[in-house]
């Protein structure tokens with residue numbers, strides 16, 4: 612696959628690193644551009660065979676093109692791509708730019724896809740969802756899935772659900788950072804050092820998540836497995852219910868999703 616990247620910042624670079632590491636395409640088949648020369652120079656330091664060109668050159672080169680610029684730059688860049696004369700599948704990772712807006716800028720025939728990524732993609736552990744524009748084929752959906760899977764888990768959803776995805780996995784890392792910090796504070800209250808408490812809290816969250824993913828068990832089953840009658844865990848779980856942790860998280864996702872709708 613001839614791959615293009617427009618915008619070689621944090622997300623563009625992380626996506627490319629994952630894609631190359633998994634051998635989804637070869638370095639020499641990638642063409643990249645950025646408004647700042649230092650960004651493409653840094654990319655070439657890491658991946659010397661990547662071709663660097665203008666946005667138009669990337670558009671002409673690519674079967675699929677990852678558009679990794681900031682949201683306010685998406686429309687202008689899509690117009691450049693449309694005028695360049697190629698026929699790439701354009702995959703935007705910009706938050707909040709609708710497929711309708713993208714389609715208007717890309718032209719009626721343009722194949723556009725919209726992704727809601729999250730920042731753990733930077734360490735190859737993202738959770739993302741995408742929606743396809745009306746001109747995309749099933750094969751385009753597969754291409755998006757393949758490319759994004761290089762940096763984590765991917766789901767396809769109708770565009771109307773992307774605000775829900777924003778509220779859950781888009782903003783979700785921030786909720787979990789708060790939980791990790793609070794767990795660690797609990798450990799410190801009970802005498803652990805801050806550094807040890809943070810490591811134990813973060814690895815507990817990562818380990819529990821991995822149990823859900825790898826076993827496929829319902830979280831309630833996994834929770835029951837570690838909850839003995841009259842024990843420590845059930846005492847803590849009862850406290851969490853009393854303090855409303857579960858409903859606080861449900862409301863957090865709902866509030867973020869509604870805010871995303873307002874901003875959109």
Ligand SMILES: NC(=O)c1ccc[n+]([C@@H]2O[C@H](COP(=O)([O-])OP(=O)(O)OC[C@H]3O[C@@H](n4cnc5c(N)ncnc54)[C@H](O)[C@@H]3O)[C@@H](O)[C@H]2O)c1
Pocket residue numbers: 617618619620621622623644645646647650666679680681682684688704705706727728729730781782
């Ligand atoms: N949902 C999330 O949690 C999440 C997380 C990270 C990023 N994102 C999305 O990813 C996109 C990129 O974010 P980032 O953190 O990598 O930003 P970044 O600032 O690190 O990278 C953007 C790059 O685009 C380049 N650029 C700007 N204008 C350009 C143009 N006209 N042509 C070519 N290149 C241009 C910049 O020089 C910069 O290198 C954003 O749209 C953001 O909304 C979403």
